[in-house]
Amino acid sequence: MATVATSATAYVLGFVQGGGAAKEESSTFLVSPDLGLMLWTLLSFVTALFILRKYAFPKITEALDKRQHAIEDSIDTATRTKAEADELLAEYRERLKEARVQAEEIVTRARTAGASAERESAEAAKAKGEELMEQARKDIEAETRRAIGEIRSEVADLTVAATEKVTRKTLTAEDQKRLVDEALGELDFTALSGERR
Amino acid sequence: MTLRLAVLATPILLLLLDAQAALAIEVNEEYRPQDEFKLDPWIDLPGPLDINKAVFYLLIATALTVGTFMYVANRMQARPNRIQTAVETAYVAMRDNIAGGNMDRKMAAKWFPFIATLFLFIWFSNIIGYLPLPTNTEHKVDVFGVEVPSLALYAATANLSVPLVLTLIVWIAYHIEGFRAKGVGGFYKGLVPSGVQGPAKVPIFFIELISDFVRLVSLSVRLFANILAGHLLILFMGGGLVVLLNLAAVGSVILGLITLPLAVAFFLFEIGLVATLQAFIFSTLTAIYLGGAVAKEH
Numbered sequence: 001m002a003t004v005a006t007s008a009t010a011y012v013l014g015f016v017q018g019g020g021a022a023k024e025e026s027s028t029f030l031v032s033p034d035l036g037l038m039l040w041t042l043l044s045f046v047t048a049l050f051i052l053r054k055y056a057f058p059k060i061t062e063a064l065d066k067r068q069h070a071i072e073d074s075i076d077t078a079t080r081t082k083a084e085a086d087e088l089l090a091e092y093r094e095r096l097k098e099a100r101v102q103a104e105e106i107v108t109r110a111r112t113a114g115a116s117a118e119r120e121s122a123e124a125a126k127a128k129g130e131e132l133m134e135q136a137r138k139d140i141e142a143e144t145r146r147a148i149g150e151i152r153s154e155v156a157d158l159t160v161a162a163t164e165k166v167t168r169k170t171l172t173a174e175d176q177k178r179l180v181d182e183a184l185g186e187l188d189f190t191a192l193s194g195e196r197r
Numbered sequence: 198m199t200l201r202l203a204v205l206a207t208p209i210l211l212l213l214l215d216a217q218a219a220l221a222i223e224v225n226e227e228y229r230p231q232d233e234f235k236l237d238p239w240i241d242l243p244g245p246l247d248i249n250k251a252v253f254y255l256l257i258a259t260a261l262t263v264g265t266f267m268y269v270a271n272r273m274q275a276r277p278n279r280i281q282t283a284v285e286t287a288y289v290a291m292r293d294n295i296a297g298g299n300m301d302r303k304m305a306a307k308w309f310p311f312i313a314t315l316f317l318f319i320w321f322s323n324i325i326g327y328l329p330l331p332t333n334t335e336h337k338v339d340v341f342g343v344e345v346p347s348l349a350l351y352a353a354t355a356n357l358s359v360p361l362v363l364t365l366i367v368w369i370a371y372h373i374e375g376f377r378a379k380g381v382g383g384f385y386k387g388l389v390p391s392g393v394q395g396p397a398k399v400p401i402f403f404i405e406l407i408s409d410f411v412r413l414v415s416l417s418v419r420l421f422a423n424i425l426a427g428h429l430l431i432l433f434m435g436g437g438l439v440v441l442l443n444l445a446a447v448g449s450v451i452l453g454l455i456t457l458p459l460a461v462a463f464f465l466f467e468i469g470l471v472a473t474l475q476a477f478i479f480s481t482l483t484a485i486y487l488g489g490a491v492a493k494e495h
Binding site for chain 1: 231234235236244245246247249251252255256258259262263266267269270271273274275284285288289309310311313314315317318353356357358359361362363366425
């Protein structure tokens with residue numbers, strides 16, 4: 001086996017060096033440039049470069065750019081839509097909150113208004129009642145006073161008449177007054193005035 | 198199972214019985230494996246423009262490069278299918294990694310078509326080199342009375358002329374870019390790395406100048422030698438070695454059993470990695486050379 005390996009190595013080395021076992025014909029064509037092939041290479045490469053550069057690459061670039069823009073646009077749109085939706089949602093929430101506050105306010109106001117109206121009407125009724133009472137009291141007092149006055153002058157006249165009858169003499173106005181006052185002073189009219197305080 | 202074992206064991210038993218006789222070498226002087234790479238003119242054209250096997254491969258590679266991209270470019274969809282996705286992936290890799298990663302934005306935009314074409318051209322040349330095509334005009338096969346060249350593996354890039362022309366284009370291109378960006382004097386002054394001070398500049402300059410010329414060799418030979426070596430390995434492992442060493446029958450069978458799986462392995466390695474890797478290296482180095490030629494700091 002070792003013999004095989006050695007021989008093979010020697011052969012391959014000789015082959016790569018272009019000599020060795022292959023004696024008859026040289027193998028330099030492996031490493032010597034060939035003008036025709038070089039020209040063909042140049043021609044092929046330049047043709048490929050020209051066509052690709054002019055017709056293929058711009059289209060691919062354009063399509064890739066377009067797709068990138070489309071993706072960016074979609075992302076932008078999505079972001080914008082989401083922002084708008086968020087904004088809208090926030091607005092609705094705000095509005096809802098406001099509506100709730102307003103509703104509460106209305107209810108409160110209504111309640112307050114109701115309460116105050118009740119109170120006012122109660123007060124008004126009370127005031128009216130008191131007024132009526134007061135009026136009645138005043139009327140009564142006035143009536144009482146007038147009645148007392150009448151009674152007093154009646155009593156005075158009677159007293160004068162009685163006194164004249166008794167004494168057979170006419171009293172001076174001064175005496176008369178003094179007498180009446182004395183007489184009246186002894187009388188208690190409180191029971192007539194109705195004031196039981 | 199027993200039969201298979203017997204078939205496998207027989208040559209090994211014979212080898213053990215009489216190793217000397219089994220491994221007797223009688224090198225086949227008639228067989229010249231290098232002739233697989235020999236170029237005989239197929240069609241005579243004026244001047245040196247004869248069509249031969251290598252030109253045929255070049256034309257196929259060009260047609261595939263142009264055809265694939267034109268096909269896809271004219272059918273670009275917003276929602277890509279598989280082929281478009283593959284082409285787009287390659288396109289974006291060439292644009293953003295090979296060109297964009299090694300040059301500034303302006304240079305990358307300017308040179309992207311060149312670098313992309315270079316990559317695709319080399320890649321298609323390498324790949325079709327691993328497809329068996331009826332190109333062996335030395336050995337013909339009779340198919341229903343028609344003489345058809347037998348199937349063979351060949352690659353245009355396994356021929357020094359092809360990488361050499363591409364290298365020359367690259368070399369000239371980056372010199373022109375360098376001269377344009379910095380002036381001729383500035384370009385050559387820029388060869389010396391910026392950290393070098395004093396008299397050390399002189400020898401460093403000459404070393405860098407030589408290395409600038411060596412790029413002509415390194416860039417072209419790297420591609421050529423890789424593809425040639427790959428083809429030679431597949432050729433030798435796939436039967437070439439057996440024919441060449443011309444061992445006694447038993448030894449040939451054993452050698453064949455050993456080398457055939459290796460041939461498959463090398464084939465997969467070459468088509469799966471080397472073909473693409475070499476195209477990538479060539480175009481990436483081109484981008485680096487172009488980028489370096491105009492860069493402020495060398």
